[in-house]
Amino acid sequence: MTDIPGHLPHRHPFLLVDRILAREPGVRVVAEKLVTAGATPLPGRPVVPDTLLLEMLAQTAGFLEADTLHGRAMFLAGIQDARFxxxxxxxxxxxxxxxxxxxxxxxxxxxxxxxxxxxxxxxxSLMVKRP
Structure with missing residues (x-):
């Protein structure tokens, strides 16, 4: 699956998945994000905020059922047991x-x-809202 913008409603600068590496629908998704200086929104502090790491995982989860969502997106609804x-x-x-x-x-x-x-x-562990 290479059409990431076709399956997620997010756009730059909040599209946080660059490439899908592996996908087993309903089982698992492995994706990649290459971090650039533009991904670190805090001036003078080039660190990606932890909240964006959680959003990256939520966007990746959107590909678990991408074939059945027909262009509709899943959204982050809750966070449990997050550790950094x-x-x-x-x-x-x-x-x-x-x-x-x-x-x-x-x-x-x-x-x-x-x-x-x-x-x-x-x-x-994340809760994602399915359409």
Whole structure:
């Protein structure tokens, strides 16, 4: 799947997924984000805010059911058990991986991790709203 803008409503500067590396619909999605200086919105502090790491995972989760959503998007609805292990800086190549943990009503719970060069940067359980 290469048409990321065709499956997510987000646009620059809030489109936070650059490439889908692996996708098993309903099972897992692995994506990539190349961090640039423009992704660090705090002047004089080139660190990606933790909240954007969670948004990257939520956007990646939008590809779990992309085939059945027909252009409609999933949105971040809640965050549980988020932990942050290290800062993310310009030049980092992030690996984003999400897998579903369950679904009820219009919500899906997913577990996501952000890694860089094999070390975990962030892990969280997220609730995403399904259309």
């Amino acid at each position: 292990e290290a800062p993310v800086l310009p030049g980092d190549r992030l690996r984003l991986e999400v897998a579903p943990e369950g679904a009820f009503g219009g919500l899906m719970k997913v577990r996501g991790t952000v890694t860089c060069e094999g070390r975990e940067i962030c892990g969280a």
